[in-house]
Amino acid sequence: MPVVKYIQVDGQAFEVEVPIGSSVMQGAVDNLIEGIAAECGGACSCATCEVYVDEAWMPLVGEACDIERGMLSASRDLRRNSRLSCQIEITPELEGLIVAIPAG
Numbered sequence: 001m002p003v004v005k006y007i008q009v010d011g012q013a014f015e016v017e018v019p020i021g022s023s024v025m026q027g028a029v030d031n032l033i034e035g036i037a038a039e040c041g042g043a044c045s046c047a048t049c050e051v052y053v054d055e056a057w058m059p060l061v062g063e064a065c066d067i068e069r070g071m072l073s074a075s076r077d078l079r080r081n082s083r084l085s086c087q088i089e090i091t092p093e094l095e096g097l098i099v100a101i102p103a104g
Contacts, residue, residue: 002095006033006051009103018090024099025049025085035101042086047071049085054098061088061097077102 001017004027008014018027028036028049037048044067053061058081064072068084075082085099 002090002092002097004090004094005096005098006036007098007100008035009101020090020092022090023086024051024088024090024097027090028085033101035104036085038086040086044068044071044084044087047074047084050075050082050102051085051088051099052079052102053081053083053088054100055081057094057097057099060093075102 001019003015004018004024006014006028014033016027016031023042025036025038025042029038039048040046050072061083064083068087071084072078072082
């Protein structure tokens, strides 16, 4: 299983295995990572699972689609690398992915 590194606002990092086909959001929820509320359960309808994808990973993760961008527009600190973690599907190529969790 690929390992994803979640970085908290305070700099604390958690590395967890996330099953292929799952999402970055589900990996956080399953491993009790704080800061990812995931209120809609991964339906891309709440933006409570926003993360900042490490810039080095953006080419593999890709940009947000129009629907995701619409949800992210309510973000307090929207960045070019902002993504909804529910929309990032885990693939073998994402081994070592690094995401930062925004301040809540």
